[in-house]
Amino acid sequence: MRCQRCQFENVPGESRCFKCGSVLGGGQGVAVDVHPPRMGRMARPFRAVFRWFRRRRILPDVKIGRHVPAFLRIMSGDAFLGIFVSIIPGLAHFVEGRFREVRWHVLGWFLLLLGGMFFYGSSFGWLLIGITIGLHGWIAFKHRLLKEIDEMYRKMGMLIMLLIALGFLYWGIRRVAFGDFEFGYATSGIPYQNVQRGDCLLGRRSRAREGTLTRSSLVFARFRELRVARGGRAGTRNYFNTIGQIVALPGDKIEITGNRFIVNGQKLDEDKFPFPGWLSGAEVSATIPPESYFVSTVYRMRGANLTGDLISEACILSRGDIDALAVMRWFPLERRGFLRPYE
Amino acid sequence: MRRFSRLEFGDSSDEGAEKRGAGEEMRDEEYFHKQAVRYWLAGDFEIALRNYSRSLEQNSSFYPGWLGQVLMLIELGEYKEAAVWVDKALEMFPEHPELLAAKAVACARDGLMEKAIGYSDNSITKDNVTSLVWLGRAEVLLNRRSNIAQNCISKAVAAAGEDVQLVRLRAGRLLNRRGDYPAAMQYLRSVTDELPKAALAWYELGCCQAKLGRPEAQISFEQALKMHPNWPTAGEALRKYKHKGFFSRLFGR
Numbered sequence: 001m002r003c004q005r006c007q008f009e010n011v012p013g014e015s016r017c018f019k020c021g022s023v024l025g026g027g028q029g030v031a032v033d034v035h036p037p038r039m040g041r042m043a044r045p046f047r048a049v050f051r052w053f054r055r056r057r058i059l060p061d062v063k064i065g066r067h068v069p070a071f072l073r074i075m076s077g078d079a080f081l082g083i084f085v086s087i088i089p090g091l092a093h094f095v096e097g098r099f100r101e102v103r104w105h106v107l108g109w110f111l112l113l114l115g116g117m118f119f120y121g122s123s124f125g126w127l128l129i130g131i132t133i134g135l136h137g138w139i140a141f142k143h144r145l146l147k148e149i150d151e152m153y154r155k156m157g158m159l160i161m162l163l164i165a166l167g168f169l170y171w172g173i174r175r176v177a178f179g180d181f182e183f184g185y186a187t188s189g190i191p192y193q194n195v196q197r198g199d200c201l202l203g204r205r206s207r208a209r210e211g212t213l214t215r216s217s218l219v220f221a222r223f224r225e226l227r228v229a230r231g232g233r234a235g236t237r238n239y240f241n242t243i244g245q246i247v248a249l250p251g252d253k254i255e256i257t258g259n260r261f262i263v264n265g266q267k268l269d270e271d272k273f274p275f276p277g278w279l280s281g282a283e284v285s286a287t288i289p290p291e292s293y294f295v296s297t298v299y300r301m302r303g304a305n306l307t308g309d310l311i312s313e314a315c316i317l318s319r320g321d322i323d324a325l326a327v328m329r330w331f332p333l334e335r336r337g338f339l340r341p342y343e
Numbered sequence: 344m345r346r347f348s349r350l351e352f353g354d355s356s357d358e359g360a361e362k363r364g365a366g367e368e369m370r371d372e373e374y375f376h377k378q379a380v381r382y383w384l385a386g387d388f389e390i391a392l393r394n395y396s397r398s399l400e401q402n403s404s405f406y407p408g409w410l411g412q413v414l415m416l417i418e419l420g421e422y423k424e425a426a427v428w429v430d431k432a433l434e435m436f437p438e439h440p441e442l443l444a445a446k447a448v449a450c451a452r453d454g455l456m457e458k459a460i461g462y463s464d465n466s467i468t469k470d471n472v473t474s475l476v477w478l479g480r481a482e483v484l485l486n487r488r489s490n491i492a493q494n495c496i497s498k499a500v501a502a503a504g505e506d507v508q509l510v511r512l513r514a515g516r517l518l519n520r521r522g523d524y525p526a527a528m529q530y531l532r533s534v535t536d537e538l539p540k541a542a543l544a545w546y547e548l549g550c551c552q553a554k555l556g557r558p559e560a561q562i563s564f565e566q567a568l569k570m571h572p573n574w575p576t577a578g579e580a581l582r583k584y585k586h587k588g589f590f591s592r593l594f595g596r
Contacts, residue, residue, distance in 0.1 A: 004406065005436065005471075021437040023404040032435075034399035036392070036412050036428040039421040047423070047453075054454030 040097035083162065086140035087169070093139075109135055121183055121200030121331040133166045180206050182220050182324040184243045187298040192272040193218065193329075193339050200331035201243060201339075203324030214341060215263070216272055217246045218326035219295060224314045226299050226306075243326060244297035244317075247273055248288050256284040256311070261296075284308040291319045372398040372405040379411050380509075384541040385571045388418040406436055410475075413445045422453035440469035444479030451483050459483045474499040474510045478517060485521045493526070500530075508537045516547050524551040535566075542570035546577045553584050560584055 001010045001024050003017035010018050017024055039047075085092040089109035090102040112132040119125030137159055182203040189196045195218070203220045213219065225238045248254040248263050255262040259275050262268070278299045285308065288294055295317050329335050368374055375398035382391035392415035399408040409432040416425035429446040436442060443466035451459035463483040466476050477499035484492035496514045503510035515530035531548040538544060549563030564581035568574060 005439070022406075022439070023435040032399075032403040034403055034408070034412075035396050036416055037424045039419075039424055044420070051454040 038097070040095050042095040042097075046095065083140050086136045086162075087166075089135060089139060092142075105135070105139065119331070119333075121185075125331075129170070133163060133170060136166050137163050180204055183330065184220050184241075184326075186218070186243055188274055188276060190218070190245065190272070190274055192216075192269070194335055194337075195329060195339070196335075199329055199335065201326040202328040202330040203243075203326045205324045207325040207327060208322050213246060213249075213293065213322065213325060215246055215249055217341070218243055218339065219246060219293075219322045220324040220326065221295055221297075221317055222321040222323065223295070223297055223317070226310070226314050241323070242297055244295035245273065246293045247296045248294035250288050250290045250292055252288050252294070254284070254286055254288065254294050256282055279306075279311065282306050282308070282311055284311050286312045286316065288316060292316050293319070293322070295322075370401075372401040372408060374398075375401065376405070376407050376411070379408075379415075383411075383415070383418075384512075384538065384543050386543040386546060386567070386574055386576060387571070388415050391415050392419070404435065406439075409435065410441055410445065413442065413449070417445065417449050417452065420452075422449045425449040426453075438465075438469060440466040440471065441473055441475045443469070444476040448479045448482050451486050456483075456486060459486070472502070474503040474506075475513075477502060478510070478513050481514075482517055485517065492521075508534050512538075512541065512544050512547070515544070515551075519547050519551050519554075522554075524554050527551045528555075535563075540570050542567045542574060542577065545570060546574075546580065549577070549580060549584075553580070 001012050001014065002008070003010060003020060003022055003024060005022045006017060006020040008017055008019035010024060015024060016022065085095055090106040093099070093101040093105060109132060112128050112135065116125050116128035116132055119128060140162055141159065182205060184201055184203065186195050186197055186199045186201055193216075195201070201218060203218075208219065220241065221244050222239045222241050223244065225240050227237045247261050247268065252263050253265075256279060259280055260267050260270070261273050261275065273296070276296055276298050279296075286294075294315050296315065299314070326339060328338050375394045379391045379394035379398065382388075382394060392412060395408045395411035395415060398405055399412070402408075409428075413425050413429050413432060416422075416428060426446055426449045429442050429449065432442050433439065433446075443462050447459045447462035447466060450456075450462060460483060463480050466472075467480055469476075477495045481492045481495035481499065484495060496517070500507065500510055500514060511530040512534045515527045515534065518524070518527035518530065528548060528551045531544055531551065534541060534544040535548055545563050545567035549560045549567060552558075552560035552563055561581065561584055564577055564584060567577040568581065571577065
């Protein structure tokens with residue numbers, strides 16, 4: 001059998017030419033895929049952009065050497081495109097023309113995100129959001145992100161860097177798109193509101209700004225940090241954010257005596273206004289200044305030498321210190337519901 | 344044709360072959376190869392690619408089919424796919440200079456000049472350097488604005504055997520792409536003289552003429568459309584030529 005390329009006369013029955021290695025004419029029995037791969041429709045403009053850069057020597061046209069850091073090396077080819085398209089689930093598959101996979105990725109991502117938002121505040125919710133972020137990494141990985149990086153530890157490093165970057169992206173999107181909402185954990189139980197310590201509460205900043213704060217409202221606020229110095233003397237230091245309950249409104253006269261709140265001469269119900277343990281035995285009498293509120297919260301200050309002035313300094317907050325108004329018990333699920341206003 | 348009329352039953356009678364009729368051509372790899380070249384000359388690269396694939400379906404070791412697929416992928420602007428497919432073809436035809444040259448062209452058009460030079464150097468060192476190899480070399484050198492490119496094209500034309508018109512067409516297209524319109528026109532004119540039904544040659548000639556501000560461009564585009572009616576590329580070129588602005592006409596651009 002004569003080779004078409006080099007004209008070498010081969011032994012009959014051979015599939016390749018002995019001299020040049022070419023496939024011989026009688027190779028019909030060999031199953032070979034003869035249909036070439038095709039470019040996705042959406043890939044054309046992206047490639048044109050990268051080609052334009054390569055021709056102008058803005059992007060390197062050869063594989064960059066090993067001395068260049070991996071995060072720079074990925075900029076030289078499809079890897080950068082891989083990262084870019086992984087941000088929007090399904091886009092990578094759309095670009096590659098794998099349309100059937102687009103809906104599965106979009107649907108999967110959407111369901112995971114929805115589940116993560118629904119269970120937000122719980123470990124399961126964090127797991128779902130983590131998987132959602134991981135899905136981006138998986139897409140980037142599958143879309144030749146790490147093809148040009150040889151070493152395994154660099155691949156892992158790149159993947160971790162990508163996931164961290166995507167985590168920041170999600171955090172940023174949450175800040176921008178859901179900036180009005182605030183989540184926090186209750187520091188004490190309030191039987192009237194069916195709130196238990198550790199419950200995740202959902203707050204809204206706009207509601208706090210609109211001036212709808214009433215007595216018994218749960219608020220996300222910035223409190224002064226009480227510290228016990230040597231000798232049991234307490235003082236205020238930095239600020240910290242937590243959830244508290246408004247006990248007295250501007251202009252109210254508040255008294256703390258006998259482990260009860262007394263506002264304008266009326267004793268407040270223990271179910272609606274639970275008395276925090278750190279105030280046990282404290283005696284306070286104060287009038288709330290305008291644009292300020294007496295907000296009760298929990299400190300681990302039992303046994304400290306607290307004065308009335310110090311308590312007032314810690315608990316009377318200006319309006320600017322209040323971030324958001326809690327409107328909903330978000331987690332656990334069995335107690336999810338809106339908070340009942342007292343007044 | 345009946346569904347089971349072409350089943351082989353092991354007998355040696357040639358009645359079926361006689362009944363097929365003497366005028367009908369056998370649809371083997373050569374047939375589809377000819378069809379592919381015909382469609383390429385008509386400027387329909389997608390159909391040409393399909394015909395090359397069909398020729399390989401008939402015979403997977405048919406070398407012109409592999410080369411044609413690669414060239415059509417390049418024509419369609421799918422350079423990465425072309426490079427992938429060249430690698431696959433090189434598994435079947437190792438170190439084939441034409442395939443290496445095709446890969447050099449794909450890399451050059453994709454802006455990967457270092458790779459293109461490497462593959463072109465490799466292809467030129469092989470035995471039996473064909474006109475396609477020289478044309479690939481010319482394209483790579485033209486990308487580097489080298490003066491040797493013209494010599495490579497001359498060598499390509501000189502090395503062409505029976506397919507000299509196809510080589511001239513490729514050379515003309517290459518020069519047109521690189522902006523050497525007068526030289527391109529020389530090649531393309533000879534192609535249109537010899538192959539007057541080649542719509543692609545007419546279209547390329549029209550492009551060169553339009554770039555040089557020659558009024559014959561309109562005739563060439565119309566001729567291309569006559570050979571390949573409803574060809575959107577030629578139609579668009581003709582429309583653009585007809586609606587050229589004042590300054591374009593003034594400066595012949």
